[in-house]
Amino acid sequence: MKPKLPVDLTIRIPSDNQYLSLVMDASQNLAQTMGFDATKTRKIRSAVAEACSNAIEHGNKNDPNKEIFLLFRVDESRLEINITDEGDGFDLDEVKAPSIDNKVKRNDISKRGWGVFMIKKYVDEVHVGSEKNLGLTMVIYLKDQDNKTK
Numbered sequence: 149m150k151p152k153l154p155v156d157l158t159i160r161i162p163s164d165n166q167y168l169s170l171v172m173d174a175s176q177n178l179a180q181t182m183g184f185d186a187t188k189t190r191k192i193r194s195a196v197a198e199a200c201s202n203a204i205e206h207g208n209k210n211d212p213n214k215e216i217f218l219l220f221r222v223d224e225s226r227l228e229i230n231i232t233d234e235g236d237g238f239d240l241d242e243v244k245a246p247s248i249d250n251k252v253k254r255n256d257i258s259k260r261g262w263g264v265f266m267i268k269k270y271v272d273e274v275h276v277g278s279e280k281n282l283g284l285t286m287v288i289y290l291k292d293q294d295n296k297t298k
Contacts, residue, residue, distance in 0.1 A: 157220040163208040163233070165201065171218055172197045175229065178220055182227060182290060191270035192227070192288055198263045199231045199284050207235030217283070225290050226272075232283030 159174060161167040175196040179189040200216055208214035214234040221228040268274050273287035 154221065154223040157222070159218040159220075161200075161216050161218075162212055163204045163210065163214040163216055164212050165204060167216075168197050168200055171200055171216075174218075175220070178222065179227065179288075182222060184227075184288070184290065188288070192229075195267045195270040195286055196229060196231070198267055199229075199286065202263050203231055203233035203235070203284075207233030209235070227288045227290070228285060229288075230283050230285045 157174075157178070159171060161171060172193050176189055176193045179192045184192065196218075200218070203216045204210060208216070211234075217230075217232045219228075219230040219232075221230070264274075267284075267286065271286040271288050273285075275285045275287075277283055277285075
């Protein structure tokens with residue numbers, strides 16, 4: 149059964165990776181309830197996990213006394229997810245896409261450095277407030293999901 153729309157859902161978690169599965173499951177269940185297909189639902193789940201991981205590591209500097217705040221805003225045509233930490237913010241335009249060639253040349257087998265790149269590929273829009281407490285917002289449209297090449 150679909151919820152009466154619009155709906156805002158909030159989750160607040162400690163800055164600790166053990167809570168990632170909780171927000172991943174919440175985002176998956178919400179996406180399924182909205183009617184996103186299985187592929188897009190997995191992408192939403194992964195994007196939320198990556199954004200929260202970044203908030204914990206880069207925003208809150210792994211400080212377990214700080215928190216991550218998630219706002220899921222649902223309406224008939226889209227899901228908007230805002231993730232805010234207690235850090236100083238960052239400029240999305242300054243985050244460079246990872247280079248496969250550089251990783252190969254340096255024999256870098258780590259999976260580090262792909263987070264923002266992946267988020268941009270998995271959702272329809274990404275916005276970042278460069279100031280403290282503005283967070284990262286991801287927008288995923290329910291319609292046209294088959295037309296996206298993500």
